[in-house]
Amino acid sequence: MPFMIVDKVHAKVLMFNADGRLQGATPALLGLARGDDSVPGIGERMMSTIRPEERTTPAGRFVASLDRDIHGQEMLWVDYETAISLHRVVKGKPSEQRAQRLSSVTTDDNRVSYGCINVPVNFYDKVVSPAFTGTNGVVYVLPETRSAREVFGSYDIRGDALQVARQQAATPTDLSAAIRN
Template sequence: MPFMIVDKVHAKVLMFHADGRLQGAAPALLGLARGDDSTPGIGDRKLSTIRPEERTTPSGRFVASLGRGLRGEEFLWVDYSTALSLHRVVAGAPGEKRAQRLDSATPADNRISYGCINVPVTFYEKVVRPAFTSTNGVVYILPETRTAREVFGSYDVEGPARARDLAEAASAPVTLHPVPLPVR
């Protein structure tokens, strides 16, 4: 399946083909509040009831697919239960300057949404839509306040556990299993 990585720390989205080749990358707007979890029940609430500290983009691994909103607009459903989607950047309130935030040189001002991931229109149209048309894909949203182990059940690549695993693998005896050749 195609897959996407959302890097919240750097406010970037990277889209990959199913074979792992990078298909494209773009800046992203993310939830106003830092954090790796959604507030329980957030997907059932009206936007007007969501407090600023609840406006997070949750971390995790999600199976995503294209869908439509109540007004017919297309977007990528990342997590239906929390109403988390990836979509074209929206105008929002004039003071939010969402398009300008996407164009800025720093990710510091890319925290503005209610939790959804906003990307440039051309990136959505030319990369996201084609990648997810007629198929599901996986979206990995990287953590910013927790470790990868806590979010994905993995170990830290550079941590002590990884160093120990590499040392053990390097000292393990190698066993070769002969493979019979086909008879012609």
């Protein structure tokens, strides 16, 4: 399946095809508030009731697919339960200056959405939409306040590598003894 990595710390989206080849990368706009979890029930609430500190882009692994919003515009559903999608940048309020934020050199101003991931129109149309047309894919949203282990259940690479090295070091001796017997 195609997959995407959303790097919240660097406010970037990287898109890969099913063979793992990078198809493109772009800056992104993310939820206003830092954090890796969504408020319970947030996907069922009216946007006008969502407080600034609740506007997070949740971290995790999500199976995503294309769909249409209430206005008929195509978007990529990332997490239906929390109403998080990835879509073309929207105008929003004039004071938000979303397009300008996407093109700025700093990531400090890329926090503005209610949690959705906004990407440039051209990137969505040329990279995201073709990659997910006719198939599901996986979106990995990297954590920013919790560890990867907490979010993805990943293992400690250094600890596991040390254990594997010890096992490999012990194996030749065990094999030598087995061959001699």
